[in-house]
Structure formats: structure tokens, C-alpha cells
Amino acid sequence: MSEIARIGVLRGMETTFPDALIANINKVATEKKLKVAAEFIMLGGTKMREPSGYKVIIDRISHEVAYYRAYLKNAVLGGTDVINNPFWWSADDKFFNYSLADKMGIPVPKTVILPHHQHPPNTTSESFRNLTFPLPWDQLFEYVGFPAFLKPFDGGGWRHVYKVESADDFFDRYNQTGDLCMVLQENINFEEYYRCYCINKKHVRIMQFDPGADPVNRYVKNPAPLNDKKAKQIEKYCVDICTALGYDLNTLEFAVRDGVPYAIDYMNPAPDCDYYSVTPPNFEWVVDKVTEMAIDRALHHQPYAGEFRWNQFLNGKESGTSKLRTAKKSTSNTE
Ligand SMILES: Nc1ncnc2c1ncn2[C@@H]1O[C@H](COP(=O)(O)OP(=O)(O)O)[C@@H](O)[C@H]1O
Numbered sequence: 045m046s047e048i049a050r051i052g053v054l055r056g057m058e059t060t061f062p063d064a065l066i067a068n069i070n071k072v073a074t075e076k077k078l079k080v081a082a083e084f085i086m087l088g089g090t091k092m093r094e095p096s097g098y099k100v101i102i103d104r105i106s107h108e109v110a111y112y113r114a115y116l117k118n119a120v121l122g123g124t125d126v127i128n129n130p131f132w133w134s135a136d137d138k139f140f141n142y143s144l145a146d147k148m149g150i151p152v153p154k155t156v157i158l159p160h161h162q163h164p165p166n167t168t169s170e171s172f173r174n175l176t177f178p179l180p181w182d183q184l185f186e187y188v189g190f191p192a193f194l195k196p197f198d199g200g201g202w203r204h205v206y207k208v209e210s211a212d213d214f215f216d217r218y219n220q221t222g223d224l225c226m227v228l229q230e231n232i233n234f235e236e237y238y239r240c241y242c243i244n245k246k247h248v249r250i251m252q253f254d255p256g257a258d259p260v261n262r263y264v265k266n267p268a269p270l271n272d273k274k275a276k277q278i279e280k281y282c283v284d285i286c287t288a289l290g291y292d293l294n295t296l297e298f299a300v301r302d303g304v305p306y307a308i309d310y311m312n313p314a315p316d317c318d319y320y321s322v323t324p325p326n327f328e329w330v331v332d333k334v335t336e337m338a339i340d341r342a343l344h345h346q347p348y349a350g351e352f353r354w355n356q357f358l359n360g361k362e363s364g365t366s367k368l369r370t371a372k373k374s375t376s377n378t379e
Pocket residue numbers: 153193195199200201202203205229230231232233255297299308309
């Protein structure tokens with residue numbers, strides 16, 4: 045009798061999604077008589093090269109807990125398939141992502157990355173001799189325009205995200221950003237806004253989203269159906285971006301201006317999946333799709349292909365989404 049393929053879940057403060065995911069994986073395994081079982085991982089210090097014992101780990105929290113991130117990298121070395129890839133997640137930032145999407149031909153708002161307002165710990169003005177002084181603010185403002193968004197280059201959860209209306213307004217905010225690394229970005233004055241799940245680089249759920257509403261009403265209930273052409277366009281952007289960045293579980297946000305969907309935020313490798321926030325139909329969809337992916341990966345387990353998709357863009361190529369899809373077909377573990 046072959047052994048049970050185990051799926052482990054690492055969680056933070058959230059409850060509804062990880063609880064439902066584990067219950068659903070075990071329910072599907074029982075119904076379909078699959079040799080798969082899911083559980084929460086329990087840890088108490090990890091020895092180097094200690095095998096995790098899991099075929100697949102779903103990581104919902106290592107961005108907040110360095111110990112978990114180190115544990116997960118060690119687990120990958122032992123052959124575990126970690127969703128999402130902890131190496132790339134450690135390296136990723138939004139500024140790179142905007143440049144990457146632009147290079148892929150996907151519309152993004154004009155964005156600049158700014159030097160920190162305050163010296164990061166253990167640096168002095170001598171550490172910044174490569175910076176021009178004063179900074180050419182007028183050029184940066186002219187490129188981005190006002191209003192604009194000032195936000196961290198690796199943030200999440202709308203922390204330190206500011207809409208600034210003018211240069212004075214910008215400096216008021218920027219002067220309070222301490223040693224955070226911030227981007228300044230063109231405002232997309234949108235007529236519609238969508239947040240999309242993308243699972244396993246192929247399943248996309250487009251959810252109409254109202255960023256101005258109360259947190260409990262942001263996912264629009266009973267939205268009008270999306271025009272087919274626009275839906276296809278957004279789906280393609282989601283799959284291409286997640287393929288390029290190697291994310292198996294992500295949300296991607298698009299602001300639609302004059303009919304054009306601009307990618308605003310697509311570095312959410314532990315996206316909101318809370319029952320009460322995303323609403324029951326979206327919650328059921330994401331639990332089902334992540335269940336399907338985790339079971340498939342656990343049963344047809346292969347170690348990492350060992351390459352990042354975005355490396356194809358590091359050699360001066362301007363646009364290559366078709367090449368990305370070809371690469372995906374030939375290296376994917378799951379298709
Ligand atoms: N360039 C932009 N144009 C229009 N709205 C934006 C822009 N950038 C951010 N926003 C608004 O601010 C919110 C938070 O910004 P986002 O980049 O998603 O940061 P976080 O990663 O913290 O969620 C977005 O959901 C959107 O409503």
C-alpha cells in the first residue's frame with residue numbers, strides 16, 4: 045500500500061480559509077478515495093536538512109514570520125512543493141513587478157521608486173553618496189503627474205498607501221514615511237475596479253471590487269456580468285503575470301480607465317481569502333480551486349523545475365508572453 049501524500053498548511057491569524065481548506069481536502073480525499081491528507085503543520089525549531097514530511101505546503105504567513113520562511117526554504121531543499129515559492133516571494137517587490145509587466149506589454153501606471161526619506165538603520169549620509177542632492181523632484185512629479193499614489197514598494201493591506209493631490213501634499217506624506225522604501229505612482233482614475241484570484245497559473249476569478257466601500261462591502265455582491273472581451277483580456281493578464289512571477293496563488297487588481305485595465309497590485313501571495321470579506325461564492329471558489337491544486341500537486345509530486353519564469357525578461361527582450369506560455373507548457377508539473 046502506497047503511503048499517504050501529506051499536505052501541510054501554515055497559517056497566521058486567519059481562521060476561515062485554512063480551516064475550510066483542510067476540511068475540504070480531507071473530504072475530497074475521502075469521497076474520491078485518494079491517498080492524500082491535509083493538516084496544520086506543527087513546528088518547534090527545525091534542524092538543517094530535516095525533511096518536512098509534506099509533499100505540498102500551503103504557506104499563508106511566512107511574509108510575517110522569518111522563522112517560517114527559513115523553514116519553508118529548507119523544506120523545498122528536501123523536495124516539498126511550497127505554494128507560493130518562498131525564494132521568489134523573498135526576492136519580489138512591486139517596483140520590479142511594474143517594470144516587468146510593462147516590459148510584457150501589460151498596461152501599468154507610470155511608477156517611480158524613491159530614495160528613503162530617512163536613513164535606514166545602520167546607515168549614515170555617507171551611505172548615500174550615490175544619490176544626487178537635491179533630488180530632481182520636478183522631473184519625477186512631471187513623469188507621474190498629480191494626483192498620485194505614494195505607497196511602499198513591498199507593502200500590503202493598504203498600509204501606508206496615500207493618495208496625494210499636489211507636491212505639497214506629497215511632501216507632507218513622504219516626510220512621514222520614515223525609512224520605508226516607497227513608490228510614487230500615477231493615479232488611474234478608474235470607472236471599474238477588479239480584484240482577481242489566479243490559481244495554479246490557469247484558474248482566474250474576476251471579482252468586481254469597490255475600493256471606496258466599507259471593508260465588508262468591497263467585493264460587489266451580484267455584479268453585472270462582465271463583457272466577454274474585457275474578461276478574456278483580464279484573464280490573460282492574470283495568467284501571464286502569475287506565470288512570469290511563478291505565483292500559484294495570488295490576487296491581481298486592475299483599475300479600468302477608458303476601457304483599459306491597468307494592473308495596480310499583483311504581489312499578494314497570501315491573498316485575502318476570508319469568508320466574511322470575500323463573500324461566500326468567492327470563498328467557495330477559492331477553497332475548491334486551492335484544494336484541487338494541492339491534491340493534484342501532492343499526488344503527481346515533482347520537485348521544483350528550478351527556474352523562475354521572469355528570467356527570460358532579464359536579457360533585453362521586450363515582450364514575450366507567448367514564449368512564457370510555451371515555457372509553462374513544457375515545464376509545468378501539473379498539466
Ligand atoms: N495607481 C493607482 N490608481 C488608482 N488607485 C490606486 C492606485 N494604487 C493604489 N490604488 C488604490 O489603493 C488601494 C491600495 O493600493 P495597493 O497597491 O493595492 O496596495 P496594497 O498592496 O497595500 O493592497 C488599491 O486597492 C486601490 O484602490
